Amino acid sequence: MQMQFISSSSSPPTIYSTPPSLPPPPNNQTKMPILIIIIIISFLLGYYFFLVLRRRQWGGASPKRRLPPGSMGWPYVGETLKLYTQNPNTFFNIRRKRYGDIFKSHILGCPCVMISSPEAAKIVLVTKSHLFKPTYPPSKEKMIGPEAIFFHQGDYHFTLKKLIQASFSPSAIKGSVTAIEKIVLEFLPNWENCNQVHTLQEMKNYAFDVAMISAFGHKKEIETEGIKCLYHRLEKGYNSMPLDFPGTPYRKAMKARKLLTERLRKLIEKRRESREDGGGGGGLLEIMMKAEKQKLNHNNNNNNNLSDSQIADNIIGVIFAAHDTTASVLTWVLKYLHDNVHVLQAVTREQEDIERKLQLEDNRGLTWEDTRHMFLTTRVIQETLRSASILSFTFREAVEDVEFQGYVIPKGWKVLPLFRTIHHSADFFPQPDKFDPSRFEVPPRPNTYMPFGSGVHSCPGSELAKLEMLIFLHHFTTTYRWKVIGEEDAIQYVPFPVPKGGLPIQIYPK
Numbered sequence: 001m002q003m004q005f006i007s008s009s010s011s012p013p014t015i016y017s018t019p020p021s022l023p024p025p026p027n028n029q030t031k032m033p034i035l036i037i038i039i040i041i042s043f044l045l046g047y048y049f050f051l052v053l054r055r056r057q058w059g060g061a062s063p064k065r066r067l068p069p070g071s072m073g074w075p076y077v078g079e080t081l082k083l084y085t086q087n088p089n090t091f092f093n094i095r096r097k098r099y100g101d102i103f104k105s106h107i108l109g110c111p112c113v114m115i116s117s118p119e120a121a122k123i124v125l126v127t128k129s130h131l132f133k134p135t136y137p138p139s140k141e142k143m144i145g146p147e148a149i150f151f152h153q154g155d156y157h158f159t160l161k162k163l164i165q166a167s168f169s170p171s172a173i174k175g176s177v178t179a180i181e182k183i184v185l186e187f188l189p190n191w192e193n194c195n196q197v198h199t200l201q202e203m204k205n206y207a208f209d210v211a212m213i214s215a216f217g218h219k220k221e222i223e224t225e226g227i228k229c230l231y232h233r234l235e236k237g238y239n240s241m242p243l244d245f246p247g248t249p250y251r252k253a254m255k256a257r258k259l260l261t262e263r264l265r266k267l268i269e270k271r272r273e274s275r276e277d278g279g280g281g282g283g284l285l286e287i288m289m290k291a292e293k294q295k296l297n298h299n300n301n302n303n304n305n306l307s308d309s310q311i312a313d314n315i316i317g318v319i320f321a322a323h324d325t326t327a328s329v330l331t332w333v334l335k336y337l338h339d340n341v342h343v344l345q346a347v348t349r350e351q352e353d354i355e356r357k358l359q360l361e362d363n364r365g366l367t368w369e370d371t372r373h374m375f376l377t378t379r380v381i382q383e384t385l386r387s388a389s390i391l392s393f394t395f396r397e398a399v400e401d402v403e404f405q406g407y408v409i410p411k412g413w414k415v416l417p418l419f420r421t422i423h424h425s426a427d428f429f430p431q432p433d434k435f436d437p438s439r440f441e442v443p444p445r446p447n448t449y450m451p452f453g454s455g456v457h458s459c460p461g462s463e464l465a466k467l468e469m470l471i472f473l474h475h476f477t478t479t480y481r482w483k484v485i486g487e488e489d490a491i492q493y494v495p496f497p498v499p500k501g502g503l504p505i506q507i508y509p510k
């Protein structure tokens with residue numbers, strides 16, 4: 001329905017006009033100055049309370065307590081609306097130009113300091129990381145599981161990190177190449193029968209299947225199907241408002257989360273029994289089940305293993321961290337290759353050379369060593385990670401008042417290293433808006449390239465993510481051509497930035 005505005009020659013009844021039935025107020029002239037005085041006093045009082053609120057919320061700029069420059073916007077609302085109604089790049093760039101590499105703001109109810117210099121990012125993420133703890137909204141923590149690695153610091157985090165890294169190190173994932181290749185070869189032919197392929201959705205399915213074998217190993221078990229189903233129910237509510245009422249996506253997701261823990265417990269139980277017969281199942285689950293109690297501060301279990309809920313939270317956490325991220329980056333790779341034909345041709349040549357080699361050697365499948373010879377394709381992935389910067393920034397929280405490059409970051413304030421802003425700075429990446437994989441022929445300057453974060457919380461899955469992208473690109477570029485359909489250059493946030501509509505494409509066998 002369209003809204004109509006009707007104009008009329010007589011004045012419309014507005015709140016300023018006196019209703020015709022009322023007599024004119026007596027003594028109008030003497031009342032006017034009183035009214036003006038009341039308005040001025042109200043304005044002054046309002047302004048005074050505004051200043052008091054600002055001071056209470058964010059602390060005053062006393063000489064001893066020099067906050068970084070910047071604007072905190074309005075009390076409570078801060079600059080949230082500005083950030084969410086304009087392109088985030090514009091929001092950050094305007095402030096960076098106005099205030100420098102460190103500036104304060106107020107987003108989503110939290111006072112925060114944004115940092116966009118490599119040196120400052122290194123301090124927060126690496127050298128003084130103990131002063132800046134990771135921080136997430138409580139609803140997200142509940143959904144993933146409070147014992148998952150993301151939410152911890154110190155010994156417990158260190159032990160989990162070692163286990164997860166062991167599971168995703170190059171030597172551990174080398175043996176997964178054939179299983180990952182099998183997933184690609186099974187699902188790619190299905191694309192041929194579609195008029196239109198929804199790239200992001202297909203990449204999510206692929207990355208999810210890879211995450212599942214990384215978490216549970218290659219063995220097919222009936223329990224993993226149920227886990228898949230419940231995980232998808234959980235995911236649907238992940239980005240919803242945390243409204244805990246019957247029927248809300250949040251309530252449904254939390255229900256699925258509970259069932260998921262139960263299913264995982266059953267699977268762990270089954271694996272414990274089969275381990276006694278020499279079976280293990282593999283994947284991160286097996287590595288976690290082997291972890292010894294004495295290494296863990298948080299362990300509340302009486303036997304020598306990680307508690308079931310610790311294992312469940314971390315398995316769900318890793319699947320969560322692994323698949324949307326990788327799927328979004330792969331979607332961008334296809335978009336950039338489509339838009340840069342000469343790069344696509346060079347990548348295809350590289351992959352066809354490898355394909356010929358495989359054919360000459362008894363038509364064998366890909367190996368880890370083959371993927372180490374995909375030099376240009378690797379640079380395309382590196383440049384995509386820089387250019388798309390799907391994680392524009394991360395969140396930390398100051399655990400105490402921290403002296404930081406001449407400023408104070410008060411305890412409890414959020415600190416956001418702005419990865420995207422650093423990746424798009426012409427000082428470190430000349431012509432930053434150009435898609436140019438050749439810039440990675442020389443390594444980037446230290447701390448200027450952080451698609452997988454940096455320091456204690458950096459991504460343990462970076463090698464797996466790159467491996468699954470290389471395997472996919474080998475088969476895709478040697479078998480198909482593709483054309484992007486529709487609005488080509490718009491971006492949407494789901495929650496990572498991806499080409500609008502999830503990049504619908506049409507594919508043609510070569």
Ligand code: HEM
Nearest residue numbers: 149150321322325326329394451452453456457459461465
């Ligand atoms: C292209 C895909 C990926 C990107 C861009 C990515 C990016 C990141 C980034 C930037 C962080 C650090 C966050 C922070 O400092 O707050 C991180 C952490 C993490 N990532 Fe990834 N990631 C990807 C794929 C994966 C995969 C495949 C896995 C699983 C195997 C994984 C598991 C994790 C985990 C467990 C953490 C938390 C580490 C910790 O807190 O110590 N990620 N990821």
